[in-house]
Amino acid sequence: MVGGTAVTADPGVPIELPQATSIIADLLDILRRQLDMDLALLVRAEREHLVVQVMRGSPAHFPLAEGDLLARRTGLLGQILGGHLPGIVADTSTDPRCAALRTAPAGGDRPQSAGGDEPGGLDVRLVRAYACSPVLDSDGEVYGLLVCLARRTRLSISATRDGRFLRLMAAFLTDSVLDPQEMWTRRRRVWQEVSDLIDNGGPRLVLQPIMRLEDDRVVGLEALSRFPDLSAPPQHWYANAATVGLASELERIVIRSAVALLPMLPEQLTLTVNVSPSTLVSGLLDLLPTQASGRLVMEITEHEHISDDGRLLLAVDMLRHRGIRIAIDDLGTGYAGLAQLLRLRPEIIKLDGVITRGIDCDAARRAIAAGLVEVAAAIGGRVVAEGIETPRELATVRAVGIPYGQGFLLGRPKPCADAARLFRAAASTVSPA
Numbered sequence: 001m002v003g004g005t006a007v008t009a010d011p012g013v014p015i016e017l018p019q020a021t022s023i024i025a026d027l028l029d030i031l032r033r034q035l036d037m038d039l040a041l042l043v044r045a046e047r048e049h050l051v052v053q054v055m056r057g058s059p060a061h062f063p064l065a066e067g068d069l070l071a072r073r074t075g076l077l078g079q080i081l082g083g084h085l086p087g088i089v090a091d092t093s094t095d096p097r098c099a100a101l102r103t104a105p106a107g108g109d110r111p112q113s114a115g116g117d118e119p120g121g122l123d124v125r126l127v128r129a130y131a132c133s134p135v136l137d138s139d140g141e142v143y144g145l146l147v148c149l150a151r152r153t154r155l156s157i158s159a160t161r162d163g164r165f166l167r168l169m170a171a172f173l174t175d176s177v178l179d180p181q182e183m184w185t186r187r188r189r190v191w192q193e194v195s196d197l198i199d200n201g202g203p204r205l206v207l208q209p210i211m212r213l214e215d216d217r218v219v220g221l222e223a224l225s226r227f228p229d230l231s232a233p234p235q236h237w238y239a240n241a242a243t244v245g246l247a248s249e250l251e252r253i254v255i256r257s258a259v260a261l262l263p264m265l266p267e268q269l270t271l272t273v274n275v276s277p278s279t280l281v282s283g284l285l286d287l288l289p290t291q292a293s294g295r296l297v298m299e300i301t302e303h304e305h306i307s308d309d310g311r312l313l314l315a316v317d318m319l320r321h322r323g324i325r326i327a328i329d330d331l332g333t334g335y336a337g338l339a340q341l342l343r344l345r346p347e348i349i350k351l352d353g354v355i356t357r358g359i360d361c362d363a364a365r366r367a368i369a370a371g372l373v374e375v376a377a378a379i380g381g382r383v384v385a386e387g388i389e390t391p392r393e394l395a396t397v398r399a400v401g402i403p404y405g406q407g408f409l410l411g412r413p414k415p416c417a418d419a420a421r422l423f424r425a426a427a428s429t430v431s432p433a
Contacts, residue, residue: 021054021243024173028056031169035131035162037148038062042135042173043070043077044144050077053144053187061151062126067191067245076101076124080132081145088131088163091153098124129154133166136174146170191244194237198246202253203227203237205261206413210272210384210406213398220270220297222406223258224413238276248279255279256287261416262295272297272348274329281311285318292323297348299327316344327384345379351402353387359400360392366400373401 024042032040039057041064043050050070059065072078076098079085085097092098101124129150137143146169197203203225210220227237241247251274258273265271275284275298289296298319316326327348328341341349349372359365369385376383385397388407397405 024054025056027169027173028054031146031166032057032148034165035148035157036154037129037131037150039064039147039149041147041149042144043147045072045081045142048072050081050145062122062149064122065245066243070122076122076127076130077132077145077147080130081134081142086159087133087166088157088159090129090155090157092124092127092129093153126151128152129157131157131162131166133163133170135170143174146173187244190240191246194241194244194246194250197227198249198253202250202257205254205257205416207261207416208406208413209411210270210404211410213394213403213405218269218411219404220272221265222272222299223254223261223274225254226413247276248282251276251279252284252287255284259287259289259296262289262292264416265295267295270295270297270325272299272327274299274301276301277312280315284315285322288319288322288324290322294323294325296323297325297327299329299348299350300344300346301329313343341375341379345381347381349376349381349383351383351385353407356385356387356393356397356407357389358393360390360396366396369397369402370400 028040028042032038037057039055039059039062041055042053044053048071050072052064052066052068052070055064055066070077073082076085079101080087085101089095089098127149129152131148133146135143135146146166148166204227206224206226207221208224209218210222211217212219225237238247238250241250255273255275258271262271273296277300280298280300284298319326325347326344327350328344328346329350329352351369351372355365355368359369369383372383375381382404383402384404384406385402386406388394388397388405388409390409393407394405394409
């Protein structure tokens with residue numbers, strides 16, 4: 001699986017993003033509901049920028065994401081923080097104080113992702129009502145802005161009552177939740193670590209074999225990531241990268257590196273690469289071959305919610321049009337597994353190691369595995385059992401009818417150059433999985 005390890009400030013010391021982040025998110029949800037707004041966010045003020053730090057609600061109508069940079073002196077939020085606009089406006093379309101911003105050109109009003117060179121502001125024309133309050137740090141200096149945005153008029157909002165509630169929440173953030181400087185220092189450190197990794201070409205890749213169990217032949221390889229520090233589970237890198245808005249960028253560089261391995265590999269072997277639903281729907285075709293002829297498998301990880309808006313199905317159809325097959329990863333361990341199976345009808349179903357481990361002595365695990373074999377046959381797919389580590393597990397997987405397997409017993413991940421050389425000979429007489 002594409003993944004990595006924890007970011008560290010000092011060698012061997014994992015950085016955990018502070019629990020305060022989740023508390024702030026809960027407070028933003030309370031604020032958004034209290035004021036009946038669409039979006040609530042905390043932005044931090046730097047010298048030239050405002051940085052979107054935590055955000056809750058529906059961002060569909062506002063071009064904002066956590067980690068975005070906004071110009072501090074222009075745009076709606078910059079003008080509010082600078083005292084040029086009031087903290088609460090019920091209808092920006094009729095408020096004369098917002099008129100100048102509403103007639104400003106839109107071109108400079110786009111935010112930039114963290115690290116962008118020329119951040120813009122939030123376009124007031126996208127916001128019909130807002131309520132904001134400054135947030136101070138423990139030294140009494142301006143830390144940033146507590147913000148609520150609505151895409152519709154909120155005539156019932158009260159500068160007195162709602163303003164008092166806003167100030168209460170801002171004070172609570174300062175007194176009881178934030179150590180703002182420490183929190184931001186840690187998040188910036190995570191951002192820098194992930195950015196440096198991306199700039200240096202991404203994590204190192206290794207290849208693990210996928211075996212056809214009836215004859216113990218290598219039929220495919222899965223590309224796995226290896227990060228500088230191996231002391232923590234792979235998901236830590238992506239969890240940390242997601243908090244600073246770099247998860248998809250990190251994932252894309254891994255996918256690009258993996259796809260570049262295809263010419264090195266025997267034509268009889270498939271190459272499996274992991275992809276999250278969010279990265280898949282954001283567009284991957286520029287990274288992928290125009291015609292893969294079944295050699296490339298995109299394995300959709302099940303660790304985040306898949307929306308029902310059709311974008312994922314459209315992306316999957318485009319991949320299949322290029323001869324790229326679809327696998328579902330870690331089936332059997334997540335809430336959305338069966339829904340994914342029915343919607344996507346994947347060519348390959350991966351049985352998670354949580355089910356495989358101990359399958360030889362657990363009837364329930366065997367029943368799940370046997371059921372997936374039947375489901376796969378009904379939709380024209382095949383099952384691969386992950387995490388096979390003992391001869392008894394291997395024998396049981398074979399006995400329940402699973403045709404393919406993967407795990408340390410069958411083959412450990414190898415550096416790409418070594419794997420390509422070793423598996424070229426082994427695959428000389430094997431058809432693809």
